[in-house]
Amino acid sequence: MSSSSNTNDYTKKINIVYDKQLKLLDTDEKKSIEKIGHWCSKTIDRINKHAEKEVEKIKDHYSSLRCTFNQQHKDTVEIADSYHEKLQSDLFNELHEAYSVMKYKLVTIKYEMHEVSYPEVKFVEDQLEKDNSNDDDDDVQVPNIDSTPKSTTEPLSDARKRRRAGKPPPSNSTESTNQFEDTDDSFDKCPLCFMIFSSKMTQRDREIHINEHCTDE
DSSP states (O other): OOOOSOOSHHHHHHHHHHHHHHHHHHHHHHHHHHHHHHHHHHHHHHHHHHHHHHHHHHHHHHHHHHHHHHHHHHHHHHHHHHHHHTTOHHHHHHHHHHHHHOOOOOOOOOOOOOOOOOOOOOOOOOTTTOOOOOOOSSOOOOOOGGGSOOOSSOOHHHHHHHHHHTOOOOOOTTHHHHTTOOSSTTOOBOTTTOOBOOTTOOHHHHHHHHHHHHHHO
16 A cells, blocks of 8 residues: 555545556566467477477387388398398499499478567556556557547646646637537538538638527527
Protein backbone atom coordinates (compact mmCIF):
# COMPACT_ATOMS: atom_id res chain seq x y z
CA MET A 1 0.00 0.00 0.00
CA SER A 2 1.32 3.45 -0.88
CA SER A 3 2.16 5.79 1.99
CA SER A 4 1.52 9.53 2.20
CA SER A 5 1.58 12.19 4.87
CA ASN A 6 -1.83 13.39 3.64
CA THR A 7 -4.70 11.29 4.91
CA ASN A 8 -7.75 13.17 3.72
CA ASP A 9 -10.52 11.59 1.64
CA TYR A 10 -9.12 12.93 -1.63
CA THR A 11 -5.63 11.53 -1.16
CA LYS A 12 -7.04 8.22 0.03
CA LYS A 13 -8.96 7.87 -3.23
CA ILE A 14 -5.82 8.73 -5.21
CA ASN A 15 -3.87 6.11 -3.25
CA ILE A 16 -6.53 3.48 -3.99
CA VAL A 17 -6.19 4.17 -7.72
CA TYR A 18 -2.40 4.07 -7.40
CA ASP A 19 -2.42 0.69 -5.65
CA LYS A 20 -4.82 -0.71 -8.25
CA GLN A 21 -2.73 0.50 -11.19
CA LEU A 22 0.49 -0.71 -9.55
CA LYS A 23 -1.00 -4.18 -9.18
CA LEU A 24 -2.02 -4.16 -12.85
CA LEU A 25 1.47 -3.00 -13.84
CA ASP A 26 3.10 -5.80 -11.86
CA THR A 27 0.74 -8.33 -13.45
CA ASP A 28 1.51 -6.92 -16.90
CA GLU A 29 5.24 -7.34 -16.32
CA LYS A 30 4.78 -10.96 -15.24
CA LYS A 31 2.51 -11.81 -18.17
CA SER A 32 4.83 -10.16 -20.70
CA ILE A 33 7.85 -12.08 -19.44
CA GLU A 34 5.83 -15.31 -19.44
CA LYS A 35 4.80 -14.69 -23.06
CA ILE A 36 8.40 -14.36 -24.20
CA GLY A 37 9.31 -17.46 -22.22
CA HIS A 38 6.41 -19.34 -23.79
CA TRP A 39 7.52 -18.24 -27.27
CA CYS A 40 11.08 -19.35 -26.50
CA SER A 41 9.93 -22.78 -25.32
CA LYS A 42 7.68 -23.29 -28.34
CA THR A 43 10.42 -22.20 -30.76
CA ILE A 44 13.02 -24.47 -29.17
CA ASP A 45 10.51 -27.32 -29.19
CA ARG A 46 9.83 -26.82 -32.92
CA ILE A 47 13.57 -26.75 -33.64
CA ASN A 48 14.16 -29.93 -31.62
CA LYS A 49 11.30 -31.75 -33.35
CA HIS A 50 12.57 -30.70 -36.76
CA ALA A 51 16.09 -31.85 -35.88
CA GLU A 52 14.79 -35.21 -34.61
CA LYS A 53 12.85 -35.73 -37.83
CA GLU A 54 15.88 -35.01 -40.00
CA VAL A 55 18.10 -37.28 -37.88
CA GLU A 56 15.61 -40.12 -38.34
CA LYS A 57 15.73 -39.58 -42.11
CA ILE A 58 19.52 -39.91 -42.03
CA LYS A 59 19.36 -43.10 -39.95
CA ASP A 60 16.71 -44.70 -42.19
CA HIS A 61 18.64 -43.85 -45.35
CA TYR A 62 21.87 -45.13 -43.83
CA SER A 63 20.27 -48.48 -43.03
CA SER A 64 19.00 -48.80 -46.60
CA LEU A 65 22.27 -47.74 -48.16
CA ARG A 66 24.26 -50.01 -45.83
CA CYS A 67 22.38 -53.03 -47.18
CA THR A 68 23.23 -52.03 -50.75
CA PHE A 69 26.85 -51.38 -49.79
CA ASN A 70 27.21 -54.79 -48.10
CA GLN A 71 25.64 -56.60 -51.02
CA GLN A 72 27.94 -54.93 -53.52
CA HIS A 73 30.95 -55.85 -51.38
CA LYS A 74 29.81 -59.46 -51.28
CA ASP A 75 29.40 -59.57 -55.08
CA THR A 76 32.81 -57.96 -55.65
CA VAL A 77 34.53 -60.47 -53.34
CA GLU A 78 32.99 -63.37 -55.29
CA ILE A 79 34.20 -61.90 -58.59
CA ALA A 80 37.69 -61.31 -57.18
CA ASP A 81 37.79 -64.87 -55.94
CA SER A 82 36.92 -66.21 -59.37
CA TYR A 83 39.66 -64.08 -60.97
CA HIS A 84 42.13 -65.48 -58.46
CA GLU A 85 41.25 -69.04 -59.29
CA LYS A 86 41.66 -68.37 -63.01
CA LEU A 87 44.79 -66.26 -62.50
CA GLN A 88 43.17 -63.39 -64.36
CA SER A 89 45.27 -60.63 -62.84
CA ASP A 90 44.45 -58.06 -65.50
CA LEU A 91 40.72 -58.39 -64.86
CA PHE A 92 41.28 -58.30 -61.14
CA ASN A 93 43.35 -55.13 -61.42
CA GLU A 94 40.53 -53.46 -63.34
CA LEU A 95 38.04 -54.67 -60.74
CA HIS A 96 40.20 -53.46 -57.89
CA GLU A 97 40.74 -50.06 -59.47
CA ALA A 98 37.01 -49.61 -60.07
CA TYR A 99 36.20 -50.71 -56.53
CA SER A 100 38.84 -48.39 -55.07
CA VAL A 101 37.48 -45.23 -56.69
CA MET A 102 33.90 -46.07 -55.83
CA LYS A 103 32.50 -43.70 -53.19
CA TYR A 104 29.23 -43.67 -51.37
CA LYS A 105 27.71 -40.39 -50.27
CA LEU A 106 25.02 -40.69 -47.65
CA VAL A 107 23.28 -37.29 -47.69
CA THR A 108 23.86 -33.63 -48.29
CA ILE A 109 22.63 -31.12 -45.76
CA LYS A 110 21.26 -27.81 -46.99
CA TYR A 111 19.86 -25.05 -44.85
CA GLU A 112 16.54 -23.62 -45.93
CA MET A 113 14.98 -20.42 -44.68
CA HIS A 114 11.94 -20.83 -42.45
CA GLU A 115 10.12 -17.74 -41.28
CA VAL A 116 10.15 -17.30 -37.53
CA SER A 117 8.32 -14.48 -35.76
CA TYR A 118 10.42 -12.95 -33.02
CA PRO A 119 8.81 -10.98 -30.19
CA GLU A 120 9.94 -7.38 -29.95
CA VAL A 121 9.25 -5.31 -26.86
CA LYS A 122 7.73 -1.90 -27.54
CA PHE A 123 7.52 0.68 -24.78
CA VAL A 124 4.06 2.23 -24.34
CA GLU A 125 4.22 6.01 -24.59
CA ASP A 126 1.80 8.55 -23.08
CA GLN A 127 1.06 6.37 -20.08
CA LEU A 128 -1.38 8.79 -18.47
CA GLU A 129 -3.54 9.26 -21.56
CA LYS A 130 -3.43 5.85 -23.23
CA ASP A 131 -6.61 3.86 -23.58
CA ASN A 132 -6.91 0.44 -21.96
CA SER A 133 -6.45 -2.27 -24.57
CA ASN A 134 -7.29 -5.96 -24.55
CA ASP A 135 -4.13 -8.01 -24.35
CA ASP A 136 -4.51 -11.11 -26.58
CA ASP A 137 -2.68 -14.39 -26.18
CA ASP A 138 -0.08 -13.91 -28.90
CA ASP A 139 0.76 -10.25 -29.08
CA VAL A 140 0.52 -7.07 -27.05
CA GLN A 141 -1.22 -4.48 -29.17
CA VAL A 142 -1.09 -0.81 -28.26
CA PRO A 143 -3.97 1.22 -29.70
CA ASN A 144 -3.36 4.35 -31.70
CA ILE A 145 -4.36 7.15 -29.37
CA ASP A 146 -5.10 9.55 -32.22
CA SER A 147 -7.62 7.17 -33.77
CA THR A 148 -9.70 6.61 -30.62
CA PRO A 149 -12.70 8.79 -29.72
CA LYS A 150 -11.82 11.69 -27.47
CA SER A 151 -12.98 11.35 -23.91
CA THR A 152 -15.30 13.98 -22.45
CA THR A 153 -13.21 13.81 -19.26
CA GLU A 154 -10.34 16.27 -19.05
CA PRO A 155 -6.97 14.44 -19.41
CA LEU A 156 -4.87 14.30 -16.27
CA SER A 157 -2.00 16.20 -17.92
CA ASP A 158 -4.37 19.05 -18.88
CA ALA A 159 -5.67 19.17 -15.34
CA ARG A 160 -2.15 19.60 -14.04
CA LYS A 161 -1.41 22.41 -16.52
CA ARG A 162 -4.68 24.14 -15.66
CA ARG A 163 -3.94 23.87 -11.94
CA ARG A 164 -0.51 25.46 -12.36
CA ALA A 165 -1.99 28.27 -14.48
CA GLY A 166 -4.92 28.81 -12.11
CA LYS A 167 -7.47 28.40 -14.91
CA PRO A 168 -11.00 26.94 -14.52
CA PRO A 169 -11.87 23.58 -16.16
CA PRO A 170 -12.96 23.69 -19.83
CA SER A 171 -16.65 23.87 -20.74
CA ASN A 172 -18.44 21.38 -23.00
CA SER A 173 -21.29 23.76 -23.91
CA THR A 174 -20.45 23.77 -27.62
CA GLU A 175 -20.33 20.00 -27.90
CA SER A 176 -23.94 19.55 -29.08
CA THR A 177 -23.48 22.15 -31.82
CA ASN A 178 -20.17 20.87 -33.13
CA GLN A 179 -21.00 17.16 -33.12
CA PHE A 180 -22.71 17.44 -36.51
CA GLU A 181 -19.93 19.35 -38.20
CA ASP A 182 -18.31 17.39 -41.01
CA THR A 183 -14.61 17.64 -41.70
CA ASP A 184 -15.41 17.38 -45.40
CA ASP A 185 -16.68 20.71 -46.77
CA SER A 186 -18.48 18.97 -49.60
CA PHE A 187 -21.13 17.01 -47.59
CA ASP A 188 -24.40 17.15 -49.50
CA LYS A 189 -26.95 15.53 -47.19
CA CYS A 190 -28.41 16.53 -43.83
CA PRO A 191 -27.36 13.94 -41.21
CA LEU A 192 -30.66 14.39 -39.31
CA CYS A 193 -33.48 14.64 -41.88
CA PHE A 194 -31.42 13.26 -44.78
CA MET A 195 -32.52 16.10 -47.05
CA ILE A 196 -30.24 16.49 -50.04
CA PHE A 197 -28.77 19.98 -50.02
CA SER A 198 -29.05 22.10 -53.11
CA SER A 199 -25.81 22.75 -54.91
CA LYS A 200 -26.54 26.47 -54.49
CA MET A 201 -26.52 26.22 -50.69
CA THR A 202 -23.31 27.47 -49.15
CA GLN A 203 -21.46 25.71 -46.34
CA ARG A 204 -22.87 28.23 -43.88
CA ASP A 205 -26.46 27.63 -45.09
CA ARG A 206 -26.08 23.90 -44.57
CA GLU A 207 -24.74 24.38 -41.05
CA ILE A 208 -27.66 26.67 -40.21
CA HIS A 209 -30.07 24.02 -41.49
CA ILE A 210 -28.51 21.33 -39.28
CA ASN A 211 -28.43 23.61 -36.22
CA GLU A 212 -32.15 24.37 -36.67
CA HIS A 213 -32.86 20.70 -35.93
CA CYS A 214 -31.00 21.05 -32.65
CA THR A 215 -32.99 24.19 -31.81
CA ASP A 216 -36.28 22.45 -32.62
CA GLU A 217 -35.42 19.71 -30.15
